[in-house]
Amino acid sequence: MSSFNINAIKDFEVAERFMRYVQVDTESDPNSTSFPSTEKQKKLSRMLVEELLKIGVADAHLDEYGYVYATIPSNTDKDVPVICFCSHVDTSPDCSGKDVKPIIHANYQGQDLALPDDPSVLIKFNEHPDLSNQIGNDIITASGNTLLGADDKAGVAEIMDAARLLMANPEIKHGTIKILFTPDEEIGKGVNHVDLDKLGADFGYTMDGEKAGTIEDETFSADAVRIRIHGVSVHPGFAKGKMQSAIKVASEIIQALPKDRLSPETTSKKEGFVHPNHIQGGVDKAEIDFIIRDHVTAHLQKHEDELRAIVESVVSKYPGVAYDFTVNEQYRNMKEVLDQYPEIMDVGLEAITRAGLSAERRSIRGGTDGSRLSFMGLPCPNVFAGGHAFHGKMEWVSRQDMEKAVCTILHIASIWEERA
Known part of the structure; x- marks a missing residue:
């Protein structure tokens, strides 16, 4: 096990990144015939490339289809499987993602959360079970006129902050890490033009799940x-x-x-x-x-x-x-593929446990890019990103859950290196 204490990290930037990213309108359009379905998704993707280059991820780039590819080089002599972390930049067309105004409700104490731009939108404590686990945490919501965009800009921010920390802390030993950000996931086209040969990963993890501590190996x-x-x-x-x-x-x-x-x-x-x-x-x-x-x-x-x-x-x-x-x-139920590679889930569950959470294997009443990626040759379960109440004005996420997701990414990278 690495001597570096991942859980002792204090200098997270994930919440600040997240709040910056959600202000970029990336709503996808199911009626569009272009790819990506909306050009505005590329605005965020360009930002991500610039930020990756700034932290030293030298090959980060945006392709013609709106995919961001990037590589964090291995820092170990071991032969470690190449692991990809993936999230999508688009938000659902079910609710407006334009002019999102993120708000931090600091030191949450169990109250119902009224949103200032529309007080009729009330996030009720008794209707959102995971709020009971958030006492003392900092809850991020939108202002009441839009969705928040935690699905899946929480995942994007978590991967970005994990990339920064991996580049800044070579004591965290890992194999080659690939990063993939996709457009159009919300309209079922997220991996239509992904180049898996170029990506070059053996296994993947989408950061697109819900409750902290969960990892999903089964979809619709x-x-x-x-x-x-x-x-x-x-x-x-x-x-x-x-x-x-x-x-x-x-x-x-x-x-x-x-x-x-x-x-x-x-x-x-x-x-x-x-x-x-x-x-x-x-x-x-x-x-x-x-x-x-x-x-x-x-x-x-x-x-x-x-x-x-x-x-x-x-x-x-x-x-x-x-x-x-x-x-x-x-898409098809990714469990049909993931059951053939039990080590992927084993690593994911152990990483969540090491991050200090109670690990829970779940099935999801939905799908992710990982569903199709698994059948395309990149087995890919779905790890929590911490967001709740997706696709609507009551969407929320906590700073602390996103920080736990960053730690989980770092532990996944570290455990694959340990086991090699």
């Missing part, structure tokens, strides 16, 4: 379904017996979905769901976008068959209406 498997309804458009003044409105058919399909199961609001743990997340159209044509999720990949087909049966039942009442049903694979 995910498909997207688009249903396109073709109606019959007629001038409404002469429509009797002729018009068949696509938007009404689409609405009837939504109404016919199960009310007490198979939806995000009625499921938990490892239960899957069928979720309509976008609808648009008019009389002539309407589209409904669904996300289909389950931890058991084979169950996706079952859910899609049930959805198709609902569509067919509704459309059968309208003889002039037709529909298209298109399924696109998004």
Whole structure:
């Protein structure tokens, strides 16, 4: 074990970095045909490259697709697997990420947190269980008009601060460390153009999880379904017996979905769901976008068959209406890959324990870049970044949890070197 006491580090910069990064608007756009989906994501990525170069990470660069690649060279004679740490720079389009104003609520004492720009947005102690673990900590929120961006600028800031500390403290022995920052994770395209040969890593860890101390080796498997309804458009003044409105058919399909199961609001743990997340159209044509999720990949087909049966039942009442049903694979449960490399999770769990936390292996009701990276050849579990209440105005993170995440990164790098 290294003689350097990682847990004794006091000169963290992670919170300050985080608060700087969240003020850069990096919202991704699911309707864009460009990559990255929004050019503004590159503004933060350029900042990260400049900061990496400043701390001595000489090969840091931004490629044409908006990926940041960087290498911290090995400082040991051992043959250590090359480890990558990855986070995404974009924020969710579900809530505005423009003009984020981060606020520190210092020395939190268990009170509900009102946000000044919209006092109706109240982060209630009894509705956010992990607040009970934050007494005395410094809570960071947005001001009430936007999301915060802890998903995943907390992870970005943690990797950046860990990189600074590794470069400044050669006593922490480690193999070659790769850094990867991706765009467009929130719209399911985060690794569409990543160059794994150029990255050159053996294993990875995304820093994109929630509660401090957790590491996730299991995600949903995910498909997207688009249903396109073709109606019959007629001038409404002469429509009797002729018009068949696509938007009404689409609405009837939504109404016919199960009310007490198979939806995000009625499921938990490892239960899957069928979720309509976008609808648009008019009389002539309407589209409904669904996300289909389950931890058991084979169950996706079952859910899609049930959805198709609902569509067919509704459309059968309208003889002039037709529909298209298109399924696109998004990602698969990374556990199918990670179970083949148990040492990755072993190191992650030990690193969390060494950081002074109670380590907890979890499954996630969602996905990360690590889901697809694992199937692309870079096995990659998901480590906590400390954020909570993602994608909304009540998002929050604590300074102390981010500092623990930085320590966890340093311990992961150190343990791989020890075991080599």
